[in-house]
Amino acid sequence: MSARHHASIAKKACARCRTQKRRCDRAIPDCGLCTRLRQTCKYEVPRVSSLGPTPSPLPKLEIFFGLGALTPSHLKDAIVQKLGALTPQDALSAYCRAVEPWFPIVSISRLRSRLPLTWDEAPLDVALLCQSIILLTASPPSSPEDSNEPSEFKSLYLHTKSTMTLAEGLGINSFLIVQSKVLVTLFEIAHGFYLSAYISIGATVRAADLLQIQPGVNTSPSYSLDDVAKPEERALIWCGILILDRYTAVESGPHPSLTHSRSELLHDVLKPTICPTHQHASALLDRMHSTINNPTIEQVFNVEELLLTIQTITNLQTILNEEIGGGIHLYTGGWGLCNIALLLAFENGSKVPLIAGVTENCNSIATTSLISVLSIITSIVEPFTLGTHSIDFNLLPPFVTFLVYKAAAIVMERLLMDSDSNEGLKRLRLLRNFLMLAGERWLGCERYLKLLDEDTTPRIQKAIK
Template sequence: MSIEGRAMIAKKACTRCSKSKKRCDRAIPGCRLCTRFGRRCEYEDSMASSLGPTPSQSPGLETFLASEPITLSHLKNAVIHKLGPFTPESAVSAYHQAIEPWFPITSELRGRLRPTWDETSLDVTLLCLSILLLTTSPSSTAESDGNTSELETLYLQTKSSLALAEGLGFNSFPIVQSRILTTLFEVSHGFYPAAYISIGATLRAADALEVHPRGDALQPHYSDGAVSHEETILIWCGILVLDRYITIESGPRSSLTRSRIGWLHNLLKPALCPTHEPNQDKNSPVSRFARLMEASAMIDKIHTTINSPTSDQIFNIEEMMLTVKTSIALQTILTEEILAEDRLYSGGLGLCQIALLLAYENGTKVSSSANATENWNSLATTSLIRILSTITSTIELFTMETRSIDFNYFPPLVTFLVYKAAMIITERLSIELDVKDGLARLRTLRKFLRIVAKRWLSCERYLKLLNEDTTPRMLKAIEQGQGSF
């Protein structure tokens, strides 16, 4: 054996293997057994320490990115370092308080965690890093020196960790969930094109696990036990909702999941359809995600009809009107299930309203060439004014400081609804439609975006986009509270 080869072997077994009386290959910096399970590997002998810092001494991702070789043990220790004082119990609490109410991506987090990070598997640790990322608020102090903010640093750490896990050939169900939450972070803070790219990687990561049906059975892969059917349902609901939401944000291209909706329907239908039955628990993770999923399906259908129409305009209008009726029916169900004061916090209701807003906006622009198109144009115009009024009324109390927003329950996907309403009103004002009411509504919508921007940075992006489409004269009228311009 060469000198280099001998230098990579410790004199004694690692501490963990010694205590558990396992056969240890004594590899440095981490033995095969510890590396396989993503655990911290430590040696007591002097040779190990003479070769440099052990993984337990690694100060973080920045250090081991420049070191070789990189192992799963290195990665886990860097993730633990980044988690800092964030404990496994803190991760559970943060998830249930600030994510689960509006995006219940897992129902098994507590069962997967162990008392300490050392005992917790690498993939679950990565999932908790994503929870920390998503529940961290932007700093209230402006970054005047151009340096990267703490939130951006945490984001880059999380993305790098996921990329390293992928490069090391490690993929699992919690890692896919971590990717979903990271993509959700990008959407919520307006990180584009990152979100657009990430949803594709997330979908492929789920495919790589073969969590979709193969015949009558699922073939899940998980580093620490079997994947429950409910977890499979939640992960695919999460992917579907984000994919469809990102699609309407990004333009006319179709959603990535649209071509596979047949087998996804077969997977999700047995679990989601019973959620409409009266005796079902409407607060269960599957029931709440079912509403989000159904509402996102309305968005996807309307997006398809608008951007991939057939050559028959009458058929397209009939398809649009049918989807609108279905969306209204779902909206009615959701309205009955939710208290009036809680409607702002319903992601399903928000996505339903986005679908209707897109449909009505498109209907007002349809040229009247026949009775059917003329009727649809008239209905869309009337309905558009009504829904704009409804959206403004829902958020008005929060802009008047009568009520404060509880961001633990507020779904950031609703921000696109407010932006889209503001954009439509801006366009109508530019052609001098609804000037008096439009200005008042636009002030309310823009003020709401400024309030929410303190938590979700996507609103800053929306305000910039609105300013690009707002004339100086109109902007002055909005800022001065004038009734005309």
């Protein structure tokens, strides 16, 4: 028997033949029986003996990237290989089409001026930003993920996260990499990876601080020209960080946002630089979340501060309605953030213990206002759930999906108390149907629907179906 024939024979039968106790010819890569049956053929990887000297195995991450020694050039090549036929211009087009309309953290003109025509001329941070854009704009799989065989969608996410971590390990950090971190954190929020998102937002804030790209802070001349961003672009990226930080804090519970202590400083610098409505809505959400979760000596929260914030949100909504005009509220990120804040306020206000002369009318006013906001949100999503309008997923911010989930959860709670039964069932049905539709773009909706199902009684389940 030739040496070549010996090399193509496994030492043990394949897993299928051993399980079914069949004779296996141990051919590699597939045995004869599995080939005839058109079945997947797998051989057990032999364990390396702990006795005596053994060759050093290749680290798993290096196997993942197909690399030997890790260098910035190798990381860039791994990104380019993963992106396949996509070009830097494809990434720019994807950002302009499906991210910039509702989350503008990148200066289009500045990115276009520094974006090369081919990957050969692109540095690592440019390639990583392009990969992050492609990741965020990628369509999720239509069927549930298989943990043993992750889809290309999940594979691209893991590849991007691994590349980013390896770049950190090599001591690389730049303005473009911070932008990449923001986009990947947004991806994790939008698709329901909340454990990862909670950790990622902290790493993103630290990376931004490390480069001193806070608005109003001069960048050290030791950094490259790519890191010396214009004030407008620095403001854009901090606007994105603040929005994600507040959103993650609201999702996660009573703990304050990471950037809460410096909110006033950042807001004063951001105001003259960017359109104020989106950022202002984010700041008001942060203030509302902080007010509700910080009790006073006499009250569960500061009612006066709560009412002042509600009034400010109402004024901002007037401005937003003028900006939107005849457009669709669903596609306006600021509108979604404002209504999340109002839901938090009225939900908690309707449960405030009665205190004579202070909160005696709070419950009834908050309840009436809560029902009004729920009606507005339901009316906004109704044309999409009834098929009157189709959702433009390029324009749909993922933050709106949490707003719809929060509204559905409140409706569910009221139904459990037998409040507004008929109207409540109609609202719940419409809100859930919208989450099902939006789940085609943002997988976080699947998580929201599961949470709603956990709190749904058989009676309500039957009624909404």
